[in-house]
Amino acid sequence: MEIRLLGAVEARHEGERIDFGHSRQRAVLALLAVNPNTAVTAERLIDGLWGDAPPQRARRTLHSYLSRVRKLLSVAADVDIEHRHGGYVLSIPPERIDLHRFRQLVSGAETVAQWDEAMALWTGDPFDGLDFPGLDALCGGLEIEWLTAELDRNDVLLRHGLHARTVPDLRVLAVRFPWDERIAAQLMLALYRGGRQTEALEHYERLRRELAERLGSDPGPRLRELHRQILTAEADSEPAAAPPSATVPRQLPAAPRRFAGRADDLETLDATGDPIAVVTGPGGIGKTWLVLRWAHDNLDRFPDGQLYLDLRGFDPHSAPLPPGVAILGLLQGLGVKDDAIPSNLDAQIGLYRSLLADKRMLIVLDNARESSQLTPLLPGGSTCTTLITSRHVLPALSASHDATRVRLDVMKPDDAHAALAAHLGANRLACEPAVAAELVDHCGGLPLALGIIAAHGNAHPNFPLETVAAELREATTRLDTLDSGELSSNLRAVFDTSRAALSPEAAEVFNHIGLMSAGRLRLEAVASVAGQPVDRCKALLRELEEAHLIEQFKPHRYRMHDLIHLYAMEGAHATNPDSSAAYARLVDHYLYSARSAVAPLVTGSSPITMAEPEPGAVVLSFTDRDAAFDWFGEEHRNLRDAQRIAEGHGWSDRVWQLPWMMRVLHHLSFHAEEEIDMWRRAATATANNPDTTARAIVHCQLAKAHVLHGDLDEVVGHVDIALAVATDEAPVAVFSGVANALSVYAQKQGDAKAVLPKLAVAEAALRRRGDDFALAVALNTKSMVLSELGDVDAAVATCETALELIRGSEEDQLRAAILDSIGVAHQAAERHDVALGYFRESLELFTRGPSKAIRKMPLENLVDTYLALGDLDGAREAGEELVAIYLKERHTEAVDRVRRKLRDHAV
DSSP: OEEEOSSBOEEEETTEEEOOOSHHHHHHHHHHHTSTTSOBOHHHHHHHHHTTOOOTTHHHHHHHHHHHHHHHHTTSTTOEEEEETTEEEEESOGGGBHHHHHHHHHHHOOSHHHHHHHHTTOOSSTTBTOOOHHHHHHHHHHHHHHHHHHHHHHHHHHHTTOHHHHHHHHHHHHHHSTTOHHHHHHHHHHHHHTTOHHHHHHHHHHHHHHIIIIISOOOOHHHHHHHHHHHTTOOOSSOOOOOOOOOOOBOOOOOOTTOOOOHHHHHHHHHOOSSEEEEEOOTTSOHHHHHHHHHHHTGGGOTTOEEEEEOOTTOTTSOOOOHHHHHHHHHHHTTOOGGGSOSSHHHHHHHHHHHHTTOOOEEEEEEEOOHHHHGGGSOSSSSSEEEEEESSOOHHHHHHSOOEEEEOOOOOHHHHHHHHHHHHOHHHHHHSHHHHHHHHHHHTTOHHHHHHHHHHHHHSTTSOTHHHHHHHHOGGGHHHHSBOSSGGGBHHHHHHHHHHTSOHHHHHHHHHHTTSOSSOEEHHHHHHHHTOOHHHHHHHHHHHHHTTSSEEEETTEEEOOHHHHHHHHHHHHHHOSOOHHHHHHHHHHHHHHHHHHHGGGSSSOOSSOOOOOOTTOOOOOOOOHHHHHHHHHHHHHHHHHHHHHHHHTTOHHHHHHHHHHTHHHHHHHTOHHHHHHHHHHHHHHTTTOSOHHHHHHHHHHHHHHHHHTTOGGGHHHHHHHHHHHOOTTSOHHHHHHHHHHHHHHHHHHSOHHHHHHHHHHHHHHHHHHTOHHHHHHHHHHHHHHHHHTTOHHHHHHHHHHHHHHTTTSOOHHHHHHHHHHHHHHHHHTTOHHHHHHHHHHHHHHHHHSSOSGGGHHHHHHHHHHHHHHTOHHHHHHHHHHHHHHHHHTTOHHHHHHHHHHHHHHHO
16 A cells, blocks of 8 residues: 655555545545654644644544544555554554655665655645645645755756756746745756856846845855856856865763663663654753763764754743754854855755755754744754754644654652762762652652752751751742752743743633642633633643643643642732632532532432532533543542632532532442541531521431441431421431431441431421432331341331332332342341342342442342351352452452351351
8 A cells, every 4th residue: 555645645555546535534644644653642633633623522523534544544454543552553664655755765865866766756735635734734844845855856966967957947946935045056057057157147146136125135155156156157067065064063061960760761762763853841851961861872873973052942031042043053063154154044954954964963952942943953864863852742843754752751759869869979868768758759750859959958968858858848838949049940930931931821721720739630620710611721731731731641631740730829829819710610610510420320309409600610411320430539539629629718508519419429439538527527617507408418418427437426416416407398318318327327336226216207207298209218217227126027017118109100229229128127037038039129120220339238138148048159149249349349348348258158
């Protein structure tokens, strides 16, 4: 199979053209074929197809495009699209793609025939007929690549006396690029050698006038010299060339003396076969140190010299270095005299690339801001190696050039410890090992922070390191400590320059993130706190991600380095001292999303009424139980933080409504201390709340939490408060919840008789409300108390009343629970055969329901009943199913209990 990009995008297999259908599918093929055998993320593909305005279901649409393209490519056995390494990979030999075949030919071209073969691959404009943002971004770089190759071929043609062949193409190029002095020189020389001296001189004169009128400049010295040679008929048989330079530049700054760690990253640079490597990461992560360490370790690979240029992409005192200034510095580094440097930028770029042709040289372009700074500075061939560092991802550069990408992460703890030891001495750290570990932890693996801490420690070599650690413990002043007094080693100043490079909207989102927890941020939560639409926020987060100020570790899930988060917190409070509106949106995102998530997990509607969410709060919607439960699992820490935010602002309703929405998560995931803590905060927040319903719910839930988690001393007290403040208008969940708490309390405490009067109060209230479902729940719990008292007949009769209340309804889950309770009553009377039938019927009904976890009740009872009947096989079968449920819930104590029970009876 052959793929063409240099013209109309198409693929051919055994000579037959493959029809890829509409243009977007051809664009997907093109975006993957530009970087074959390299993972391209879904986000980059979506950006490439739709830019900043993707459709609502862009990812799903992209997947359908990829599926179709993959199917069409499957006719070739060695071509495929695979999903790996966080992206999509077009697996294909690169020489099957005309762009990469062209690059291979150009890198080794010496003869006219070889150049002709390479240039013949360009059958038109790249991606002809496809107008998409990602491909448009590539075209500029490819045009420069084509032009450089075309002019290099012209030099070869002129050297071989084929000047007549170059004239038609050079005339066209001279019109397209009227001020390119390399083109002008080639055309003048070709005309002169073809006996058309007058035309050559006329072309020079036209160019001179246009330069004077439009730019106020004269042709460069190279072109003026060629003009003189043509005037005097001295132009020889060789094309005009730049003055040769004997200079071997050695511009690298000194190697870092105390370099530690980064072995994997150094190996990546060692192994690269690409002529370009891009090292990216946040400020202070050690990009320049890594590049300089590698460069000095590999000097023998670059006998023609090393160029170094600081592009000042994030300099606090000056703008990024423009390409015109940068190219002058590089030409001077190559030994070109000022009077030999062309005045035209394109000509300067051509001269620079000509000087580097066939050289084995290293070019380090440090601290780049954007791809447009870099493209003119890249050598045209493949013999040189270019190392680039940037705090930005530089997607346009990655899209248009094959390059090794090294994304620096924070240092591993052992490497960070080694780096600190290199500065402070291993013996000094060994004297205070716990403090040394604390220093490493506070620096978060950031090399600049480690260096600043080391400077503090070395300023007073006789002081214990504890004095430095004490200054770092207070998070609000930690950035003050990480300031050496100089801009280059001041962490806050480094972060300042990164934030200054953001768009105003992205900087505002960055500051708002300072109001959130740094660990796991969901897109919709960030959109809520920032007050931005989700799609717009996604684009702004992408800008932060490309600046390495935030990391997207899962789709639409982000995290931020602790020190960067501290800096964002400062910005949040400095730019918006009154952040209550942002906090209200954030809390309501979690509260109302939790209300949606709990709906698929519980039977019946929520018994509480709520106001509308804060305008601007993004509310998630859930219909799938697993997705809802997973969301609770991922967000439970943020939900706790949301309660504390509400508590701090005095929003008492939000304080108690949040744990109400989390009750299912707490009960199924055994977050005992967390649940009790949240309800205690709710009790404090509602203590003076005139809404007695809220207080009744809070104390009912506190009673349930204490009894479920084994803290029985406080159960009855909270039940008494709940019953005392609850009116008949209170939600039925209060009374049924009280009944449930009392039932379990009676079984665990062995004080069943004492709870019957309180159960009667709850039962009477439910009868007055006329809620058959809630009354059936309460009667079911009452039956358990009666079973504890040994009154089996009363327990069974109570359950039968409960079943009658829900007869004809579709409440199979409650019906299953009541049948389980009847089985418990018969089990208490040692009627194991009778109990077994009820447990099996209960299990069958539970199995039809949406949750496997709820089957634990009858399964536990089945295990005990089978063991009582001596049926070890039946007990083992039920026990294995029960263990599987507990393992999924990570309830290790329950797993051990069931296995121990089965093992003891097996013996």
